[in-house]
Amino acid sequence: MAIASHAAVSSPLFSSPRLHRQLSCNDDARRVPTLKASPLLRNPNVPFLVLRHCRRGVGISCSATASESGGNQQKVKIRRSADENIREEAHRRDEASGSHGFSACYVPFNASADSTETYSLDDVVYRSRSGGLLDVRHDFAALKRFPGSYWRDLFDSRVGRTTWPYGSGVWSKKEFVLPEIDPDHIVSLFEGNSNLFWAERLGRDHLGGMPDLWVKHCGISHTGSFKDLGMTVLVSQVNRLRRAPLNRPIAGVGCASTGDTSAALSAYCAAARIPSIVFLPADRISLAQLVQPIANGATVLSIDTDFDGCMRLIREVTAELPIYLANSLNSLRLEGQKTAAIEILQQFDWEVPDWVIVPGGNLGNIYAFYKGFEMCRELGLVDRVPRLVCAQAANANPLYLHYKSGWSDFKPIVAADTFASAIQIGDPVSIDRAVFALQATNGIVEEATEEELMDAMSLADRTGMFACPHTGVALAALFKLREKGVIETKDRTIVVSTAHGLKFAQSKVDYHSKEISDMACRFSNPPVNVKANFGSVMDVLKEKLNVKVGL
Numbered sequence: 001m002a003i004a005s006h007a008a009v010s011s012p013l014f015s016s017p018r019l020h021r022q023l024s025c026n027d028d029a030r031r032v033p034t035l036k037a038s039p040l041l042r043n044p045n046v047p048f049l050v051l052r053h054c055r056r057g058v059g060i061s062c063s064a065t066a067s068e069s070g071g072n073q074q075k076v077k078i079r080r081s082a083d084e085n086i087r088e089e090a091h092r093r094d095e096a097s098g099s100h101g102f103s104a105c106y107v108p109f110n111a112s113a114d115s116t117e118t119y120s121l122d123d124v125v126y127r128s129r130s131g132g133l134l135d136v137r138h139d140f141a142a143l144k145r146f147p148g149s150y151w152r153d154l155f156d157s158r159v160g161r162t163t164w165p166y167g168s169g170v171w172s173k174k175e176f177v178l179p180e181i182d183p184d185h186i187v188s189l190f191e192g193n194s195n196l197f198w199a200e201r202l203g204r205d206h207l208g209g210m211p212d213l214w215v216k217h218c219g220i221s222h223t224g225s226f227k228d229l230g231m232t233v234l235v236s237q238v239n240r241l242r243r244a245p246l247n248r249p250i251a252g253v254g255c256a257s258t259g260d261t262s263a264a265l266s267a268y269c270a271a272a273r274i275p276s277i278v279f280l281p282a283d284r285i286s287l288a289q290l291v292q293p294i295a296n297g298a299t300v301l302s303i304d305t306d307f308d309g310c311m312r313l314i315r316e317v318t319a320e321l322p323i324y325l326a327n328s329l330n331s332l333r334l335e336g337q338k339t340a341a342i343e344i345l346q347q348f349d350w351e352v353p354d355w356v357i358v359p360g361g362n363l364g365n366i367y368a369f370y371k372g373f374e375m376c377r378e379l380g381l382v383d384r385v386p387r388l389v390c391a392q393a394a395n396a397n398p399l400y401l402h403y404k405s406g407w408s409d410f411k412p413i414v415a416a417d418t419f420a421s422a423i424q425i426g427d428p429v430s431i432d433r434a435v436f437a438l439q440a441t442n443g444i445v446e447e448a449t450e451e452e453l454m455d456a457m458s459l460a461d462r463t464g465m466f467a468c469p470h471t472g473v474a475l476a477a478l479f480k481l482r483e484k485g486v487i488e489t490k491d492r493t494i495v496v497s498t499a500h501g502l503k504f505a506q507s508k509v510d511y512h513s514k515e516i517s518d519m520a521c522r523f524s525n526p527p528v529n530v531k532a533n534f535g536s537v538m539d540v541l542k543e544k545l546n547v548k549v550g551l
């Protein structure tokens, strides 16, 4: 392979003034490591310099591009050789850089300070010894060896690249997600980096003039929902477990699903040639959701029960068979989902918004958002966290009822049908995680009736979106909180859109056909049936556009 001469690499000591400044800034007592160049610097095909931590002998990949590293050298870009793909290139780069010293493990969720219960991420374990939830805990001491400015620059430098695996919005934050995984084991479909939509017209025309209203379109993603963010992490870890040297006998990966999880699981498993098994509540998910796992070759069981029933069954089955459980009970998924929060901060140049509104069902995602924001705060990337709002459908509102009761005894409910079918969950697995996240952020829970959520979705569509009903729930919560004056017009507010509207097209068809009983469908816009002649067409257009012929 051709090796380009480069001024920066001829020096044994790497001296990036900018990086050095970043690493030394904030606090000297942070014991900033001395950095010197790894031999990889000599490979101009590697866009990220690999820095070696001299004192401890560990290296970490660093964001500085060649041009940043030495001031005024020319950027030399030579194409990777044809006999090496991006995965192999990453593997070679990783091998050369050695261990970076970051790590993560499972601990009981909200463990007491004196708890010593920990598990390796290579263990197949979903619950703590006491039967509680688990959490992935990162080695913050290792991460804190670098100041927040370092992490900000590192993550910013990776956005939108094809360099494996950093082109993914999840894996561009690999050190905060699964630091120890070999890039070769990562199963990524370049998820994340989703559109942060400036909801200019919705904010201006329908919310009393909110200039800083944004919709984080997590559903504009490979399988059409935010589930891709978590599934890339879980399936990557399963891939690692199944392959050498661990060679674990995992026959497949299974989940119960309200539709989106199964779509994500089957796509990622198909990409990695891992069997997937999905349990779906019969007749309770959209056709678009159902056809995704079918198309991706999953074993699809359509079961005559609701989501909570499917969840019970998959837990029993995974206790008997070597099937890895992919539900959000599994805390690995939340590690990927939390990157949406980091991405929001990044998209605002690391300024913290005032509010983030997340639709909640099984309640893993609201905690994932909290975790992403809190991790950035603790590691100095930002100085505070936003207030979180969890929005629930009134037909499936166990968290809302719990909140309204002043967080007294939680009672699961039987969730009724809702257009927001993916959050039709009465006994959320992550209830404790959600309560923790909301209490820690001075958060709020709001609910939306079917009419409120469908109207909010349809109004948003009228301003150029194509929202799903779950996003409608979050938007309806925003409308209510604006009306109550809790969220003010000046507040920078993010509504998290969790799925693509196209997956829920039938609900829009029903709404616009005014076929929903007890619903006025105020913003419906049915197509006009017109006779095939000029006069009829003109009549309709003149009336619709309120124009006179001849002007």
Ligand SMILES: Cc1ncc(COP(=O)(O)O)c(C=O)c1O
Binding pocket: 225, 258, 260, 261, 328, 359, 360, 361, 362, 363, 364, 365, 366, 422, 423, 468, 470, 498, 499
């Ligand atoms: C589209 C959509 N929105 C929201 C949610 C709720 O996420 P969580 O179950 O983590 O609360 C889900 C998943 O259940 C979903 O598929």
